[in-house]
Structure formats: C-alpha cells, structure tokens
Amino acid sequence: MGDFPNYDEVHVISDIHMGGKPGFQILRETKRLANYIGWVGRQRSGGNVALVLNGDVIDTLAEDIYGYVAVDEVIATVRRIMGDPSFSHVWQALATFVKLEGRTLVIVIGNHDIEMSFPTVQRLVVSYLAGDDLKARARIEFSTTGAGYTCTVGNSRVYCTHGNEVDAWNYNRYEDLAKVGRRLNAGRSLDPSEWYPNAGTRMVKEVMNEVKRKFAWIDLLKPETFAAIGTLLVLDPSQTSKITKLLPIVGEKLQGQKQVDQRLSADGFQPPEQNVPTPITVDQLLGPNLKAGFLNAGSASLSNADDMLLTAEENFNRPDRHTTSVDGTLGTPQLIWDWITGVDKDEALRRALKDWLVNDKTFDMTDEDDTYKQVTADVGPTIDFVITGHTHLERAINMGGGRYYFNCGTWIRLLKFTEDMLKDTASFKPVYDVLINGRMEAIDSAKFKGNPFVLDRTSAVSIKEEKGKVIGRLNHIIGDGTGEPETKQRVEKP
Structure with missing residues (x-):
C-alpha cells in the first residue's frame, strides 16, 4: 500500500455548502x-492526520453569478465566500x-463547487x-478530476468520493472543467452559451x-424524489413550465467514456451524450395523496394531472384572463393553484409532504440507497472503507468481508x-404557518411538541x-x- 499516503487518522466531512448571503445560507453551525x-x-x-472535505465545500450555485458556472467572476466569488462573516472563522x-506539523487538508470536488477544479481557484x-x-x-491537496481520494490507515485502504459521480442529474463533466481551467490560464474567457449545465444545476x-x-x-428537505417536485408545484405553481422542461433529463445517463479526449484543447464544449430518457409525466410527479386532491377537486372533465396543469398554464398565459386576487394582482401562484384544484394550499402542501415521506428511509443509517449501491x-475489492457524501444523509453499512x-x-x-x-389539516396547521x-x-426557532424543527445533526466519519x-x-x-464527537456507529476491521 506504499503507493498511497498513509495516516494514523483520517477525518471526513462533506456538504458544508459555504455560500450565499445572509438569509440564503443553509450552513448554520459555523x-x-x-x-x-x-x-x-x-x-x-x-x-499523521488528514482532514478530508469530501465535496460541496463551497456553494457557488447559491451565489449571484452570471450563468451556471463562475468563470470571469470566479475569484471575486470565492473571495466573497471566504470573507463572509458567517464563514470567515x-x-x-x-x-x-x-500550519500544523503532520496535518494534511484534502479538498475533493462536489457538484456545487465545480470551480474548485480551476487552477486559479x-x-x-x-x-x-x-x-x-x-x-x-504542501499540506493542501486537491482531488478535482473525479478520481476521488485514496489513502491508507494501518492495513486498510480508504476511498473518499463525493458521490455525485453516480447521480445522472449532478454528474460533473471533468474534461469540460479542465477546458475552462485551460482557458483561464491562457487569459481567455468562456461565453455562458458554451457551458451545458447538468440537470441538477x-x-x-x-x-x-x-x-x-x-x-x-x-x-433543506431530503430525499430529492419525484414527490419533491410536487411540493415545489404546490408552493409556486408558476414554476410549472420550467420544471416540466427539466424533467425529461431525469432519465439522462451520461456517457463519460464517450466524450472526446482533447487534452491540449480548450475548445469544443459539447453537450454530453444522452440516452433517450423515458418521458416523465406530471402524473408521475404527483404522489397519490396530492393527486387524490387534484382528482377530487371537481375537474372531472380533465383525465389527469398533465391535462390540469397544461390547461391552467394555457389559461394563465391568455391575455384575456380575468381572475384576480384579493389585492387585484393577476396570476399569483395561489390563484393558479386554486384554479387547478380548488384544494386549499395548506392541505395541498400537507398531501405533497406525505407523498414525499412515503416509505421514507431518509434517516435510516443502514438503508442501502442508490448512492450506496452504485x-x-x-469500487474494487481492495478498498476497505468507502466514504461518500452528496445525499446529505448519513449511512453506516457493513458491506461484508471486512469492508464498510x-x-x-x-x-x-x-x-x-x-x-x-x-396526520391531518389541523395537526399540520402550526407546521404550515x-x-x-x-x-x-x-x-x-420553530419547535413542535418541544422538539426543534431543524435537526441538530452535524456528521463526520473517522478512520x-x-x-x-x-x-x-x-x-x-x-x-x-471542541470536545470528543459522539459515536453513532463503530466498526472494527478484522
């Protein structure tokens, strides 16, 4: 195992998401x-001790950047994040x-901090x-080519990767990122129209x-399932057209091995090859609870949710539409929702969230989710410990054969x-508010039955x-x- 750095301890954290201005920041326990x-x-x-930041260290998608990737403004953007009073400490x-002897900091790329791959950054x-x-x-290392980070602890090989590599919505096109880096080094820019963002971005x-x-x-809600889209549609139905245009990419499988390898070129950005996705209908997006609200709301002439939303969108865009809100504003999301369903928004949101949590294993640390499986x-059999992030959901799973x-x-x-x-509209009312x-x-600040609404959970893995x-x-x-962490799961390699 002499080919890889060896440590006495490796500590891994992920998905810090430093980014955004106050009120838009999702990191709290700074x-x-x-x-x-x-x-x-x-x-x-x-x-020898390593600290691995296993992807999404910063979050440029929460920043006010032009386009989908920060290029010309990338240095200013990262400097702003570093200097933000919420993150500076x-x-x-x-x-x-x-600056400590025997310490190593490793920064692995995620899908919200792709600019970390740029040499300038x-x-x-x-x-x-x-x-x-x-x-x-010399104690700072970067892993930004999609290879992850491999090291050893004792007789065990440890492999850290963000996890978006197996997520068709959030896959990084590393060769295109390398091309941007070459452009920046060569004093050239990138026209926003050249960059083809993944569906998640x-x-x-x-x-x-x-x-x-x-x-x-x-x-902040997890997991990101089809029912999550239903929740978005309830909150802001005016987003319907944007969401439905993006949904076909759900079935996208990126063929990274077929991308043209142009190691010395900074030209030729191409959209990734895609398999033809299975069409996704709005019917599929709405879970059974929310759909039942639609179909019981008196729209008997419309056969399914696709028809309902399409009709609502067509009527919303008509110049002669006459529906107005209490304050006289035309076309607010609530009006669209009322026009589609007749279901009160609080009941619709309750139904959408119930669908989100059907068969929910979000907080089951032994659940073998898709990221784990893929x-x-x-990963080859020589890896003893596999460590990911990306989903925001902690897991501890025995893979068998002394591997974890x-x-x-x-x-x-x-x-x-x-x-x-x-449970019902009445029990949901304080949550809805x-x-x-x-x-x-x-x-x-919210508490329900004495329990904080926001989980006080900040996780790390140590080997x-x-x-x-x-x-x-x-x-x-x-x-x-400052003190010893609380161990939730302990494994010992035989």
Missing part, C-alpha cells in the same frame, strides 16, 4: 465547524490546521490558507433559487417531518488505527465542537 477543525488538528500528537480554522485557496509558508502550502439555478427567495427552507458497485461504507452526511440544516405533523412564513429564522486495529466511526459533532 462556529461548531471551526472548533471541530481545531479539534481534528489536536489529535494524534506526533502522528471556518477558513481561519483551516489556515491554522495546515486552487491557487487562491492555497494562498489564502497558507500564504508564503511553503510547508503549509439547472434545477437549482432556474427553479430552486427562485422559490428559495420566498421559501428559504426548500432545499458507488460500491464501481459510510456516508458522512452534511453540516447544513435538515428538516424532519413526522407522521404526527402530517412556519413553512409559509418562509424565512430561515422562523425555521430555526483510525488504534492498538494495531483499524476502527471506523460515524460521528455526530456536538456542542461547540
């Missing part, structure tokens, strides 16, 4: 994060970390964290960010709905050599982050 970084730096005195903690990060300290600069930039301006909590299927899989979850806010909350308020402050054995742990970082 002081805890800074203290945790300091805690990692104090471990194993005299030993995290970067200061990272700077302290890389990497130089900025290194200079910001290490200045002119050559030893500190388009959904965030074209739909989610607009809805998020009114409902700041929308991207990543582990592509972890998903290190996230540090952003997470919301958890219960059956009691969604918080959700429709929309502001992050309302979400943060350590202890007394000749290699121990893997899924941990919760608690309190102010």
Whole structure:
C-alpha cells in the first residue's frame, strides 16, 4: 500500500455548502465547524492526520453569478465566500490546521463547487490558507478530476468520493472543467452559451433559487424524489413550465467514456451524450395523496394531472384572463393553484409532504440507497472503507468481508417531518404557518411538541488505527465542537 499516503487518522466531512448571503445560507453551525477543525488538528500528537472535505465545500450555485458556472467572476466569488462573516472563522480554522506539523487538508470536488477544479481557484485557496509558508502550502491537496481520494490507515485502504459521480442529474463533466481551467490560464474567457449545465444545476439555478427567495427552507428537505417536485408545484405553481422542461433529463445517463479526449484543447464544449430518457409525466410527479386532491377537486372533465396543469398554464398565459386576487394582482401562484384544484394550499402542501415521506428511509443509517449501491458497485475489492457524501444523509453499512461504507452526511440544516405533523389539516396547521412564513429564522426557532424543527445533526466519519486495529466511526459533532464527537456507529476491521 506504499503507493498511497498513509495516516494514523483520517477525518471526513462533506456538504458544508459555504455560500450565499445572509438569509440564503443553509450552513448554520459555523462556529461548531471551526472548533471541530481545531479539534481534528489536536489529535494524534506526533502522528499523521488528514482532514478530508469530501465535496460541496463551497456553494457557488447559491451565489449571484452570471450563468451556471463562475468563470470571469470566479475569484471575486470565492473571495466573497471566504470573507463572509458567517464563514470567515471556518477558513481561519483551516489556515491554522495546515500550519500544523503532520496535518494534511484534502479538498475533493462536489457538484456545487465545480470551480474548485480551476487552477486559479486552487491557487487562491492555497494562498489564502497558507500564504508564503511553503510547508503549509504542501499540506493542501486537491482531488478535482473525479478520481476521488485514496489513502491508507494501518492495513486498510480508504476511498473518499463525493458521490455525485453516480447521480445522472449532478454528474460533473471533468474534461469540460479542465477546458475552462485551460482557458483561464491562457487569459481567455468562456461565453455562458458554451457551458451545458447538468440537470441538477439547472434545477437549482432556474427553479430552486427562485422559490428559495420566498421559501428559504426548500432545499433543506431530503430525499430529492419525484414527490419533491410536487411540493415545489404546490408552493409556486408558476414554476410549472420550467420544471416540466427539466424533467425529461431525469432519465439522462451520461456517457463519460464517450466524450472526446482533447487534452491540449480548450475548445469544443459539447453537450454530453444522452440516452433517450423515458418521458416523465406530471402524473408521475404527483404522489397519490396530492393527486387524490387534484382528482377530487371537481375537474372531472380533465383525465389527469398533465391535462390540469397544461390547461391552467394555457389559461394563465391568455391575455384575456380575468381572475384576480384579493389585492387585484393577476396570476399569483395561489390563484393558479386554486384554479387547478380548488384544494386549499395548506392541505395541498400537507398531501405533497406525505407523498414525499412515503416509505421514507431518509434517516435510516443502514438503508442501502442508490448512492450506496452504485458507488460500491464501481469500487474494487481492495478498498476497505468507502466514504461518500452528496445525499446529505448519513449511512453506516457493513458491506461484508471486512469492508464498510459510510456516508458522512452534511453540516447544513435538515428538516424532519413526522407522521404526527402530517396526520391531518389541523395537526399540520402550526407546521404550515412556519413553512409559509418562509424565512430561515422562523425555521430555526420553530419547535413542535418541544422538539426543534431543524435537526441538530452535524456528521463526520473517522478512520483510525488504534492498538494495531483499524476502527471506523460515524460521528455526530456536538456542542461547540471542541470536545470528543459522539459515536453513532463503530466498526472494527478484522
């Protein structure tokens, strides 16, 4: 195993999502994060310790950038994130970390921080964290080509990858990212029309960010299933046309191996090859609870939800439409919704959220979700520990044969709905009032039956050599982050 760096301990966190301006930020526990970084730096005195930031470290999709990828404004954008008062102490903690002997910081690319692949951004990060300290600069590594990061702890091989590599909606086209990097190095720019974003990026930039301006909590919900689209349609039916245009890409399978390999070229951006996707109908998007609300709302002449939404959209766009709201405004989302269904919005949202949580295993750390299945299927038998992120959902799974899989979850806010909350319209009313308020402050302060609405859950994975054995742990970082993490799952490699 001498081909890979060896550590006494590796600590992995993912999906920090530093980005956005106040009110638009989904990372909350920044002081805890800074203290945790300091805690990692104090471990194993005299030993070798790595801290792996396993993708989505920053979130440029939450920034006011022109287009889908920051190019000409990339340095200003990353500098803004580093200097934001909400995040600056995290970067200061990272700077302290890389100045410590025997410490290594590894930054793995995700799908919200693709600009980390640009040489200009990497130089900025290194200079910001290490200045002119050559030893500190050498302690910073980047993995931004889609290869993940491999190292060893004791006799075990550890493989870290973000996880979007197996997500057809959020796959990074690494050769195109390399072309952008070459352009920036060569003093050339990128016309926004040249960049073909993946479906996940388009959904965030074209739909989610607009809805998020009114409902700041929308991207805190997990998992991102078809029923999630139903929730978006309830909150803002005016997004219908954008959503339905994006949905065919759900079936997109990217053929990365067929992309033209132009290592010395910065030209020729091409949309990725796609399989012809199975058409996705609005009928499929709406779960049974929400669809029942549609079909029982008196629209007997319309056979399905596609017809309903199409008719509503056509009527909404007619110049002679006459429906008005109480304040005289034409075409508000509530009016569209009322016109389609006749279902009150609170009941529609309750139904949509119930559909979202059907057979829900979101918070089951042993659930073998799609990311687990697809990543582990592509990992060879010599890997002892596989660590991902991306889904924001922590996992600890025994793969058999002394091999283990972890998903290190996230540090952003997470919301958890219960059956009691969604039981009926009356029980949902206080929840609805918080959700429709929309502001992050309302979400943060909300409690139901004495329990906070926002889960206090910040996760990490550690792989350590202890007394000749290699121990893997899924941990919760608690309190102010300065103390020992709380172990949720412990495994020991035979």
